Amino acid sequence: MAYTRRVTQDIFTLEQVNILQEDGDWPTLSSYNLVGMGYGYFGGGRPTPDTPFSIVDRIDYTNDTAIASVKGPLSVARQSLAATGNNSFGYFGGGQPAPYYSTVDRIDYSNDTATASPKGPLLNARSARAATGNNSFGYFGGGTGPTITSVDRIDYSNDTATAAPKGALTVARYTLAATGNNSFGYFGGGYDAPGAQSVVDRIDYSNDTATASPKGPLSKVRYGILGATGNSNFGYFAGGTDGVASQSGMDRIDYSNDTATASPRGLLSAARSYLSATGNGEFGYFGGGVTVSTVDRVDFSNDTATTPARGPLSVARYSLSAASAAANGLSAYSPNTPEPWYGATSYGYFGSGAVPGPVTTIDRIDYSNDTATSSVRGSLSLARYVLAATGNGSYGYWAGGLNSTTRTTVDRVDYTNDSVNTSTKGPLNTARQALAATGNASYGYFGGGEPPALSTVDRIDYSNDTATASPKGPLSLARPQLAATGNTSYGYFGAGQPGYSRVDRINYSNDTATASPKGPLSGAKYQLAATGNADFGYFGGGASFGPLSRVDRIDYSNDTATAVAKGPLSSARSYLAATGNSSFGYFAAGNPGPLSTIDRIDYSNDTATAVAKGPLSIRRVGLAAASAAANGLPQ
DSSP: OOOOOOOOSSOOOHHHHHHHHHTTSOTTGGGOOOTTTTEEEEEOOBOSSSOOOOOEEEEEGGGTTSOOEEEOOOSSOOBSOEEEEOSSEEEEEOOBSSSOOOOEEEEEGGGTTSOOEEESOOSSOOBSOEEEEOSSEEEEEOOBTTTOOOEEEEEGGGTTSOOEEEOOOSSOOBSOEEEEOSSEEEEEOOEETTEEOOOEEEEEGGGTTSOOEEESOOSSOOBSSOEEEEOSSEEEEEOOBOSSSBOOOEEEEETTBTTSOOEEOOOOSSOOOSOEEEEOSSEEEEEOOTTOOOEEEEEGGGTTSOOOEESOOSSOOBSOEEEETTSTTSOOOOTTSOOOOGGGGGEEEEEOOBSSSBOOOEEEEEGGGTTSOOEEOOOOSSOOBSOEEEEOSSEEEEEOOEESEEOOOEEEEEGGGTTSOOEEESOOSSOOBSOEEEEOSSEEEEEOOBTTTOOOEEEEEGGGTTSOOEEESOOSSOOSSOEEEEOSSEEEEEEETTTEEEEEEEEGGGTTSOOEEESOOSSOBBSOEEEEOSSEEEEEOOBSSSBBOOEEEEETTBTTSOOEEESOOSSOBBSOEEEEOSSEEEEEEEBTTTEEEEEEEEGGGTTSOOEEESOOSSOBBSOEEEETTSTTOOO
């Protein structure tokens, strides 16, 4: 089978990608775009007291102590502009000197020595705006000339068109900052009468014609083009001024609890305003300011420390802007962590189950061809059912279950060689069946189960997976026949027998504590399945006085609310399994039947009934599923 090789370099030119594709080593480029992932781009700005720059500096994340390298310039020299982008391009828009600009320049990350190319303009010529977005759209909000609440949206698939007006911010302001993730954009701080602001507005990309909703404010007022960046789970706002003095403080917004006031974190290496920021999944880079070339690096995993200064920009300047292919949850790729096996993100694996007796069969779904019958891969070491599965970018782990007795067995699927049988790894700490599992890139968490009803959570350390799983903080309620999903920061365990709607959240950064109850599902059920992406978790199917087709969606940014019922599965069923990628969730098999049916939920249109796709190779119940692309894992 064709998987991509493990990659040691951090960026590929299009010519190199074409060679890899010809050699059969890059079968699914769309599943993981590396072009530009290793860099951050800082453009425009001005020194004191000279005229604005068109200069663009590129920071190399793998060599961030070096001076930033000068790349192709913007088409127009300007200051007080805003920038965002997607995995392939960076868009720098607006700015001054007066008359203000509506110009949008596009940097092509695969050809960044060329002058940026002008694209469709913003709707309004403005200065001191802020911008963020996802892989499809860029949102430019606020600004002055005069001061506005307007938000302009660039459609990256049609970027020669004039940006479209979208729902407004709640407060007109300028010199604000913005960041976000794949689902939401957060615009914070800024200035206008009656003065400096701490307000944070959230744009919901799935409903972007509505006025932005106010969320928990920054910890203090600040403006003066503070810097903002983040990853899939947190947004960081740093620097700026409170109207009296420049600031070195940094606020962190927790997207899973964004009604709370942002929490102060570590300090920049020096107080400064009119800076900019971008980054990747692990680090944020805050560069420039009045008037310095300093670049500070924030370690998201240790964000209470004072940030260290890294290699400077090529020239001191302020009122600049920045973009990267890896910022704001666009990709969890970082050159500082092991790369996933890139082809693995194109597949979902459904293993074991009962037909009616237990089987070892593992079926693989090809996401790029999901109408076909799934293909049979290597077998688990032991036939069993009512087990659980999770994994990371390289391996899937199936654990527990029932086969004459309740098991502690853990089997590992190697995604790079999935046609061979699984290898047995360190067992669970507690034998159990009817459990659930989720995790992040480093650990897998297996919780709940029976007999008797358990609240125990066992953690598998992927870097030491021959060891016995270690017990961690328990669930708040003992129960079997539950389901679990999550993102890179939290795991959500929901429902369970005899009929619970409770959802417990495990905080991976504090996993010895008892899981905290969050907003419940819309109704009680058990024998269900769950999957999701970095922003939402979907709990589908199950039973409650009979099989159910209901799908509940948890919004991780508002997880104290009751889950919202979304479009149902194509048929009611229990004892099913689920996995998916960042765009789709796949729910397979189950009772009554047994069934081989696979339903696909489209996360971008999740009020519709799930669509039936190619079936599994055999009918079964009580199986488990994993994927290298589920739960916000790198893609």
